[in-house]
Amino acid sequence: MSWVQTDSSNDVYFTSSNDNGVTFLPNAFDLSPTIGNAVPSPSPAIAAAGTNVYLTWQDDTPGNDDILFQGTGAPSSVPDVAVSSIVLSRNFTYAGVSANITVTITAANPGTVQETFSVTAKTNGTLIGSQIVINLAPGAITVVTFNWNTASLAKGTYVLLLTLPRLPGRRTSPTTI
Numbered sequence: 001m002s003w004v005q006t007d008s009s010n011d012v013y014f015t016s017s018n019d020n021g022v023t024f025l026p027n028a029f030d031l032s033p034t035i036g037n038a039v040p041s042p043s044p045a046i047a048a049a050g051t052n053v054y055l056t057w058q059d060d061t062p063g064n065d066d067i068l069f070q071g072t073g074a075p076s077s078v079p080d081v082a083v084s085s086i087v088l089s090r091n092f093t094y095a096g097v098s099a100n101i102t103v104t105i106t107a108a109n110p111g112t113v114q115e116t117f118s119v120t121a122k123t124n125g126t127l128i129g130s131q132i133v134i135n136l137a138p139g140a141i142t143v144v145t146f147n148w149n150t151a152s153l154a155k156g157t158y159v160l161l162l163t164l165p166r167l168p169g170r171r172t173s174p175t176t177i
Contacts, residue, residue: 080111093150
């Protein structure tokens, strides 16, 4: 249950019942970020999904008529991986010279769940290499390195493509750089 306390605070409160409304928690939670809205908030909206409860309301405490949100339970899992940097040991080579260019990729997991994924590097359709990153923790980064042998390349311009896969639960396409 949620309500607006129409007194000097005009704050939004929440309490719950575990026995179908016969009793409620003795202390209601004041959800407003600071005490004292200038005007009472419009009625808060409340929703439930399983054992989680979500509440949203308008609050002018910060002076911006913000729409605020609170929820119970753990945040949903957010799968995500990203390339945060690409460094080449050199950006040119000479025809007929046996030279390796080291491609160093920093991959990050900005999501909320541990991830296992592959990083693939290609140039003009030719595979340079592919490596699997195993169990990268949320918030962690890892460095993936490929050695690109350029000795057989003809003179010209080459485009380097780095690809990360589409992850289950993620709505975006695979990442290609």
